Amino acid sequence: MDMEERVVGEVLVVRPVGKRIDASGSADFKGKMVDRINRGRNLIVLDLSDVDFIDSSGLGAIVSMLKTLGKKGELRIGGLKETVDSLFRLTRMDRVFRIHPSAEEAVLALAAAKSMAKAPA
């Protein structure tokens, strides 16, 4: 599973470049993401704008990322195509993940949430 990674401020933006996150690549994808989280990346935006197809194994890998982050981090999703979004709605995962129209908007929202959390009361 090839993916491009860039860091914007404290946010790691991960963009899978293959068209599919399916049962053949989901374990590799999950392993790479858990590795990033274990190395201290806890603000992550998953840019799915290039992804045409996700099956339940791919979705399971993304759920696993969320569980690994736990309460110590945050995951946002951006750039979902309408088709792939329908998988999130079908499985009710649209209520679990914070989904933004684009990765850029996800980064801005995550950075804003982070700075608000840091601001003194």
Add this chain to the structure above:
Amino acid sequence: MTHAKSAKSIKLVIDSNLEMVFLVGLAVKALCSHAPLSEVAVYQVELSVIEAVNNAIKHAYGNEKGHEVEIWVSLHVDRLTFQIGDSGRSMNEIHAPAMDYDPGDLEALPESGMGLYIMQSVMDRVEYHRRGERNVLTLSKFFEKNSEPPLAEARSNP
């Protein structure tokens, strides 16, 4: 496997190897493009077939390569049917668990076991039979009543 004579059918065969499943997805997507289905419906039908094929490889064959998974695709006037056949271990039941987890309970979120639920949510009929030494899962998707007939049907019945 039985197929209605009026339907136009094609059989796809892949090895029981998850690396090969995307080929089924590409073929199913192309075949669905000849049916009166929306882009989202085509995706969901492809997804359902992929889930069925993944299940055959993972559960019927225990992820062991070297076995055949067959997919019969039939384009009818009013529906698409997919028959996914394997000769591995049978499923005991095809009742999917409900997706009624608590979205706020992180640890309770499902990471697997969603395939059958997806198939049963997307397809109009999901049937599972043992035929001789083979397991056959049949998925049917009916077209909306006021939709145009499939292109292939229109071509053969001008």
